[in-house]
Amino acid sequence: MELTLSILLGFMIIGAIFALHAKDLLSAVIAAGIVGYSLVICFLLLKAPDLAIVQIVVETITLIIMVAVVLDSTRQELSVKIDRQQIINISLAVIFMLVLVFFFIQAINTLNPFGEHSLRMASAYVGETASKTGSANLVTGVLFDFRGYDTLGEATILFTAAIGVLTILRIKGKK
Amino acid sequence: MIVYILCFILFLVGLYGLITRRNLIKIVISLSIMEFSIFILLVLIGYIDGGIAPIVSxxxxxxxxxDPLPQAMVLTAIVIGLATTAMLxxxxxxxxxxxGTFDIREIKNLKG
Incomplete structure (x- = not known):
């Protein structure tokens, strides 16, 4: 199990690195799709079918939006030459990464090893969802009943984003 | 433990791209890569060996x-990720x- 997931995550890392270094923006977008669709397989392996369904829909929509944007503008990647600003950026990135590695090492010690999670908060949900909400699927029970306000906020964010996209694409900008 | 480390490497790849790339499309791609790594990390934490999908039968x-709780939260986060990506x-x-360019340095007032 852990080996399969490691291989998939390795593929995702390779896809991500290729997406960042591709010379053609269209291939960069497709390579980002590798990461998203590998995530679907990971979710299926981790026994999360709801997430896999949602992720495959969302990834397809994201890819369609990105391909539409790239085809509508330019496919050429910028010709970047290494200058002073670029060196500053790279060293900043490395410093950030080192700081994050430090915190990650501290955080990983507090986690249980992979596959040995102990239910704390969710134990109440697992026992009572079927009788309290009448939902056979625990995830939808949590999402729409115990944490209904979260879902309301999510719907608000989706609505706001849709309004925002419409507004941004409609107005005529100043030349 | 190795899967957690690989997730973190994926996050770092996204962060590196976010800081060093100058193309707006690639910056958006880096952001979504970081998102994906966080999703997979949260679901990995909730996994139990020998567990079945949280559907009562x-x-x-x-x-x-x-654990159904991380899955429910990640479900919310995935949809919000779609909204932010579409907006960006x-x-x-x-x-x-x-x-007429995706280069953030040529775009005025958005230097980076």
Whole structure:
């Protein structure tokens, strides 16, 4: 199990690195799709079918939006030459990464090893969802009943984003 | 433990791209890569060996379910990720139409 997931995550890392270094923006977008669709397989392996369904829909929509944007503008990647600003950026990135590695090492010690999670908060949900909400699927029970306000906020964010996209694409900008 | 480390490496790849790339499309791609790494990390934490998908069935006696709480939260986060990506892409295409380039250094007032 852990080996399969490691291989998939390795593929995702390779896809991500290729997406960042591709010379053609269209291939960069497709390579980002590798990461998203590998995530679907990971979710299926981790026994999360709801997430896999949602992720495959969302990834397809994201890819369609990105391909539409790239085809509508330019496919050429910028010709970047290494200058002073670029060196500053790279060293900043490395410093950030080192700081994050430090915190990650501290955080990983507090986690249980992979596959040995102990239910704390969710134990109440697992026992009572079927009788309290009448939902056979625990995830939808949590999402729409115990944490209904979260879902309301999510719907608000989706609505706001849709309004925002419409507004941004409609107005005529100043030349 | 190795899967957690690989997730973190994926996050670092996204962070590196976010800081060093100059193309707006690639910055959006880096952001979504960081998002994906966080999703997979949260679901990995909730996984239990030998657990089954959190769907109640009468036929299975004495079942062990994987943790449904991280899955529910990640479901919310995935949909919000779609909203932010669509918004960023809309802003990117507007900027391209105004300035004729995706280079954030050539776009005025957005130097980085």
């Amino acid at each position: 009468e036929k299975i006696v004495n079942p062990t379910y994987v 892409m809309a802003i990117a295409i507007r900027l391209y139409r105004k300035y």
